[in-house]
Amino acid sequence: MYKKQGQLLSERFEVAFNQVHDALRDIVQINDERFVVLVKVGAKKYQIIDTFKKDLEQYARLRNAIVHEKMEVGFYIAEPNAKVVHHIEKIADVLNRPNYALSIATKKVVYFDHLDSILHVTDAIKKYGYSKFPIYKNNNCIGLFTAGTIMKWMVENMENGMVNLSNILVADIMEFEKEHSLEIVAKDLNIFEIENIFEEAHKKKRKIEGVIITENGKMDEVPLGIITAWDLIQIDYTID
Template sequence: MKNSDIFLKLYNKFDQYMRKEFDKGSRSGHRYLIDELSRSNNLFKFYRDDLKQFAELRNAIIHNTHITDKKDGIAIAEPHDEVIERYRNVLNKIYKPKTAIDICKKLYNRDAFIANKETKIITIIKEMYDKTYTCVPVIEKDHLVGVFSENVLISYIAKHETCKIIETSINDIIDLIDVRQHQGEFFVFCKPTETIYDIKQFFLDDKIDDKRLEMVFVTENGKKHEKVLGFITAWDLID
């Protein structure tokens, strides 16, 4: 099968997917659908430019052919193998996008460092230094108590002229770690089914009152009071 035929097969399947999945009629054009869906769907917003370029290539294949003595014309635009592979990969990510629960650090996995109320802050500071973390969740019985961060440490030192960090535990600074009290950062809660593109958009829109988004917590319904299933940082979004 020629690459142009493979490409058109991928295109037609995707066109049908958009119309069926998002209940769009047959009258709307392919590129119009992409633009329309990009306004409300972060997944389409992320791949909008790529998808529109593929649509232009499709038009070049369909509408520009050499007329021969055979029944069918010959396509002027014959896509390279790399183009076919790129289109297929983009479409697969659209059909089956990774979700928050797929990419988050689960609470008790080896790669997830968490603290509790009894944890000494010197232990947290050493781990943050070794792993270049900026924030560490404080968890009790799977629920979020707060987040220890560089700004929390600075606030603690600023409020105590004499402080014994080696002896200090999270319990001693519990009022400073509340996610609503952080000075330089904020945190978001999301459902497990949110796509990776929804999470990426959180980080792209990461400024609220000059605070930066540091971490997204995954809970059953995206509510703060629910059990934490995992958490996501910007580093977890790198493909």
């Protein structure tokens, strides 16, 4: 009975390990398919892989012991315990079922037309505590508007310590807005793909202020969510 249970655990471990390996190939996408290399490279690019890096490196060694030291087909000389098997199965499940990007996005996206009053923006800053707002012109997203830009404009236009915003439009202050790179993506993208967008931009020394999620990734669609680099940092990939 003990032997049968041991075989089951080893088989489950091997199945889960192969599932993790397949997921790493899909996520990391490099020419080298060796498990340890995928883990090492992937951990530098994706938070989720970095979270499990030490565990996966240990499981690679255990997998070698289990597979390469088989005495015969169906008989394993090394056996993982139930806790290890459960954990690698959890990791396999997380890697093979990545959350959609919309799951970590700010759902209540507040956006404005370039001809809206700047007072509408300041009201939104006060009400929601947001600091970045997509701006649309002729129903197309033309960029991000930040609270910092309002401050810059106020400094430039202050007279006797006073500034009048009553007749100022978003478009008037957008001239002071440095170009903020953003991406617009479809709602079916997963977190790994979003992380990759930020990583590729970083490699090119291009800062992305936000990724806007719409139904089909089109500029003229209503924003369903917005993701910043800070949202990625706060993802919790821990498992029991």
